[in-house]
Every structure is written in C-alpha cells, then in structure tokens.
Amino acid sequence: MRLRVHTLLFWPHLVAGLLAGLIIGVMSFTGLALAFEHPILERADRETQQVAPPSPGTPRLPVDELIARVRAARPEAQPSAVTEYPDPTRAVTVSTGRTGGVYVNPYTGEVWDWGASGWRAFFHLMEDWHRWLGAQGDNRPVGKAITGASNALFFFLAVTGLYLWWPRKWTWRTLRPSIWFRRGLKGKARDWNWHNVTGFWLLPVLIVLTATGMVISYKGVSDLVFRLAGETPPTAGGPPPGPPIHVPVPPPGSAPLPLEALFVQARKQLPAWENITLRLSGGGAPRGNAPQAGPRPGGNEGKAEARKEGLAPSTFAIRETGGWPLFAATQVFVDPYTAQVLRKDAFADLPAGNRTRRWLRFLHTGEALGLTGQFVAALGCLGGLFLVWTGFCLSWRRFFPAKPGLVSSGDASTSE
Missing domain, CATH: 1.20.950 (Fumarate Reductase Cytochrome B subunit)
Incomplete structure (x- = not known):
C-alpha cells in the first residue's frame, strides 16, 4: 500500500x-x-543620515518648514510621508513616493538625497x-x-x-x-x-x-x-475597517493646525518612541492612512465615517523602542483641527485576524523575528x-x- x-x-x-x-x-x-x-x-x-551635532539649546525647525524646504529644493517631488527620530544627530526622512525620498537637516533645513543608491x-x-x-x-x-x-x-x-x-x-x-x-x-x-x-x-x-x-x-x-x-x-x-473615528466638524472658516502641533501631540503618546511617521496627502495636509515608511500597523481604520463629513484624522505610526512584536507600531489618530487624540491603537488592540495576518506577512521575510x-x-x-x-x-x-x-x-x- x-x-x-x-x-x-x-x-x-x-x-x-x-x-x-x-x-x-x-x-x-x-x-x-x-x-x-x-x-x-x-x-x-548610516553616514548619509547623520547631521552635525547641534549646539546645546539649538531648536529644531517645525515639520511644516522642513516639508516646505523639500518642495523648494525638489519642485518635481511630492512629499508623501515624513518620519522623525529622537536621535538629535539623525536627519528627518521625507518620502516622495513608493521608492524615493530625501533627508532633511532638522536644524538647518538642508535637503539631500538618500544614499546607497547602488544598493x-x-x-x-x-x-x-x-x-x-x-x-x-x-x-x-x-x-x-x-x-x-x-x-x-x-x-x-x-x-x-x-x-x-x-x-x-x-x-x-x-x-x-x-x-x-x-x-x-x-x-x-x-x-x-x-x-x-x-x-x-x-x-x-x-x-x-x-x-x-x-x-x-x-x-x-x-x-x-x-x-x-x-x-x-x-x-x-x-x-x-475598524470602528469609525468621528472627527468633530470645526467651526466655519477653521483651518487645520500646523503639522508641528500634531507631532507635538503624537510625541507625548509613547515616551520611549523610536520613530514617528505621518503619511501626507498630495498637498502636504494630513491624511488618515497608515504610513508607508514603516510596517503598516492599522490600515484604513476609522476613515469612512470621517469622510462623510469630508474630514479625516491625521494618523501617526509610532514605533516604540523594545516593542513587541518587532514589526508592530501604535497608530494614533489625531484631530487635525484641535490636535486632540481621537483614538490610540496598539498592536494588541487589533482584532485577532488582523494581528495574525500581519504576523504572516513578516514571517514571510523573517523580519518578525x-x-x-x-x-x-x-x-x-x-x-x-x-x-x-x-x-x-x-x-x-x-x-x-x-x-x-x-x-x-x-x-x-x-x-x-
């Protein structure tokens, strides 16, 4: 047999x-x-990302100013995401599409291309x-x-x-x-x-x-x-899709807050953050998608209801030092008009099927371990x-x- x-x-x-x-x-x-x-x-x-250590007390330029510098230096580029790091000697990363991007000196606004072009x-x-x-x-x-x-x-x-x-x-x-x-x-x-x-x-x-x-x-x-x-x-x-996120309708004539004000709120959510990424729309305004610069921690959760009013939360992906799983990030949804945190989703907060699907994605590359x-x-x-x-x-x-x-x-x- x-x-x-x-x-x-x-x-x-x-x-x-x-x-x-x-x-x-x-x-x-x-x-x-x-x-x-x-x-x-x-x-x-690594060396391409480094900036000269600033003098004590040197302030960082606002995120809005950094994006403006990128547009001025690369008029043909369309910023799609911005990522910052707590290391004072590391440049801010601005993505300009699926595979392109630039670095920006957070203190001087100098813009230069990514390195390792051959790799x-x-x-x-x-x-x-x-x-x-x-x-x-x-x-x-x-x-x-x-x-x-x-x-x-x-x-x-x-x-x-x-x-x-x-x-x-x-x-x-x-x-x-x-x-x-x-x-x-x-x-x-x-x-x-x-x-x-x-x-x-x-x-x-x-x-x-x-x-x-x-x-x-x-x-x-x-x-x-x-x-x-x-x-x-x-x-x-x-x-x-996850539960809808209701973005309160602002008073008539209200304008979205500067991106820097939203980043200030995002930085407070996880004190031991490793990097913070915000996905941008074509015009540089906040967009309620998961960022591309890192693993996508929450997808399109909660956007449908907000879009009924023409509003969408600004969605940050925050990687935490020593976090587990290694590919996980916390998604923070922020009201772009008030900087109020509307919801915070850690990886453990996602449904079981969603978590499993993400594990399978990164087990395929081995990055999960x-x-x-x-x-x-x-x-x-x-x-x-x-x-x-x-x-x-x-x-x-x-x-x-x-x-x-x-x-x-x-x-x-x-x-x-």
Missing part, C-alpha cells in the same frame, strides 16, 4: 518540480538577496523579479500570477517531499543517508543525498515561507485567515536553490540515464 502511495505522489512531485523549478529558483535567489535588505540599507546609508537599485530589481518576474506595467498581474502559482507548487513539493522522504524502516542505517551529508558520493547518489538532507532540515522553514507566500499572493487564502478568526475579511487589500528570523529565511531560500538544482539533476538522470559502465560506484548505493 505504501509503495502505491509513494508512486502516486512521486510523479506529481517530479512534474511539479519540473514545471515550477526555474521560477522557484528565481524566487529563491531573489528572496536570498532580499533577506537582509533593511539592515544592509540602514548600515550603508537601493539592486534591491528594487530583486523585488521586481521576486514578485513579478521583472514584469512592468500591465504585465505585472501576469508575472504575479506565475510567481503565485509557482509558490503554491513549492508548498505542494514541500508537503509531498516529506512523505517521499519518510523511511520505510526507522533505523540509523536507513535514516542517516537522508538526514546528513555523506562524503565521497558522486552522480545520482550525491544528488539524492543533497536533495533529501536539504529538504529534511529546511522543511519547516520552506513550509512557513511558502504558506505565508500564498497568503500574500491569493486574496482567498488571506480571507481564510480572517474567517478562521471569526472575522469578516476586508473587501480590498489590507486589514479590514529580527536578524535571527531573516537569517533563517535566507537559509530557506538557499536551500530552495539546492533543491531546484538537485531535483533537476535527479530528473535528468532518470530520463537520460548514464550508459552502462559509466555509472559511478556511488550511484549503486542510491535507493529509488
């Missing part, structure tokens, strides 16, 4: 590997390249290939469909591979060739040993990477996360490359076996 099931699973396993192997190889390579993107960029750009271009290219196979514009949905299907096949390969790996007898003699690398092997025996050992040790990582990848790729799988938590899935991408998690994710991607290579080699040897007399002595010890 087991032999029949083994044969029944072996051929779909082999065919799935041949169909998706090249794409899995591309995704594994680019995933490996992207594993340490943020630590590398932060280290490479940024490299990671941007790797992300394009990892998500869309390098496709651009209208072709991106096609590329996304191919990578999503290949990721699903990789998940299938991981699950079926476990059954195919399972030894008939649990003895050290039969188990050792499948769980540890052996020296002196050549040809098919070497490929079989490498394929099985890599799959055995990295199977949990590969299942996590592929399963979380399916959550990201397919809305139906993402919706399942919310349904299992007893929640209604969002109608579009991102987390579902910091550098250790990123290293494990990188190891999984490296293992994916090994599995693709050895899988192709084993398939080639199966369909195009070596002529009698050319088979190495190591091949004779290989089981089917």
Whole structure:
C-alpha cells in the first residue's frame, strides 16, 4: 500500500518540480538577496543620515518648514510621508513616493538625497523579479500570477517531499543517508543525498515561507485567515475597517493646525518612541492612512465615517523602542483641527485576524523575528536553490540515464 502511495505522489512531485523549478529558483535567489535588505540599507546609508551635532539649546525647525524646504529644493517631488527620530544627530526622512525620498537637516533645513543608491537599485530589481518576474506595467498581474502559482507548487513539493522522504524502516542505517551529508558520493547518489538532507532540515522553514507566500499572493487564502478568526475579511487589500473615528466638524472658516502641533501631540503618546511617521496627502495636509515608511500597523481604520463629513484624522505610526512584536507600531489618530487624540491603537488592540495576518506577512521575510528570523529565511531560500538544482539533476538522470559502465560506484548505493 505504501509503495502505491509513494508512486502516486512521486510523479506529481517530479512534474511539479519540473514545471515550477526555474521560477522557484528565481524566487529563491531573489528572496536570498532580499533577506537582509533593511539592515544592509540602514548600515550603508548610516553616514548619509547623520547631521552635525547641534549646539546645546539649538531648536529644531517645525515639520511644516522642513516639508516646505523639500518642495523648494525638489519642485518635481511630492512629499508623501515624513518620519522623525529622537536621535538629535539623525536627519528627518521625507518620502516622495513608493521608492524615493530625501533627508532633511532638522536644524538647518538642508535637503539631500538618500544614499546607497547602488544598493537601493539592486534591491528594487530583486523585488521586481521576486514578485513579478521583472514584469512592468500591465504585465505585472501576469508575472504575479506565475510567481503565485509557482509558490503554491513549492508548498505542494514541500508537503509531498516529506512523505517521499519518510523511511520505510526507522533505523540509523536507513535514516542517516537522508538526514546528513555523506562524503565521497558522486552522480545520482550525491544528488539524492543533497536533495533529501536539504529538504529534511529546511522543511519547516520552506513550509512557513511558502504558506505565508500564498497568503500574500491569493486574496482567498488571506480571507481564510480572517474567517478562521471569526472575522469578516476586508473587501480590498489590507486589514479590514475598524470602528469609525468621528472627527468633530470645526467651526466655519477653521483651518487645520500646523503639522508641528500634531507631532507635538503624537510625541507625548509613547515616551520611549523610536520613530514617528505621518503619511501626507498630495498637498502636504494630513491624511488618515497608515504610513508607508514603516510596517503598516492599522490600515484604513476609522476613515469612512470621517469622510462623510469630508474630514479625516491625521494618523501617526509610532514605533516604540523594545516593542513587541518587532514589526508592530501604535497608530494614533489625531484631530487635525484641535490636535486632540481621537483614538490610540496598539498592536494588541487589533482584532485577532488582523494581528495574525500581519504576523504572516513578516514571517514571510523573517523580519518578525529580527536578524535571527531573516537569517533563517535566507537559509530557506538557499536551500530552495539546492533543491531546484538537485531535483533537476535527479530528473535528468532518470530520463537520460548514464550508459552502462559509466555509472559511478556511488550511484549503486542510491535507493529509488
């Protein structure tokens, strides 16, 4: 019976590997390249972000003035988010789109471009290939469909591979060739040993990477996360809407407060803040979206009711030093006319489905567990490359076996 099931699973396993192997190889390579993107960029750009230590008592320029300096220095740029840090020697970051931005000296208003341009271009290219196979514009949905299907096949390969790996007898003699690398092997025996050992040790990582990848790729799988938590899935991408936030209608003729006044209020919410980000609309006015400069902690919560009146709260994402989870941020909704805090949502305040969905997002990259998690994710991607290579080699040897007399002595010890 087991032999029949083994044969029944072996051929779909082999065919799935041949169909998706090249794409899995591309995704594994680019995933490996992207594993340490943020630590590398932060280290490479560290000096570029620094400003000269100010003299004691030197005041910081208001946030509104910093944004005005950016517009004057880069008329073609459209500020989309602003992030500040408590370190007095670190520049303020102003994002100007999905991948662009500038630094601003908070004391002088000097504006300069982000550094590490070579690294940024490299990671941007790797992300394009990892998500869309390098496709651009209208072709991106096609590329996304191919990578999503290949990721699903990789998940299938991981699950079926476990059954195919399972030894008939649990003895050290039969188990050792499948769980540890052996020296002196050549040809098919070497490929079989490498394929099985890599799959055995990295199977949990590969299942996590592929399963979380399916959550990201397919809305139906993402919706399942919310349904299992007893929640209604969002109608579009991102987390579902939360309770409405009522922004009081200001007196006629009232104007929004300066952004600096809103930042003053936001800074008071978490004394041990690590950075504070405010997403901006096209005109620089506050906008009630989660910021892009960091992980999105709360999505579009509470905007619908405010928009009925044409008003939306200013939404700050505040990262706290030593906070947990590492990717979490607290969202603070502020009345743009009075600077009153309308609501404060910590990560623990989010619904269970929302929290789970965010964990899955950052488990996929390993960032949920910091550098250790990123290293494990990188190891999984490296293992994916090994599995693709050895899988192709084993398939080639199966369909195009070596002529009698050319088979190495190591091949004779290989089981089917």
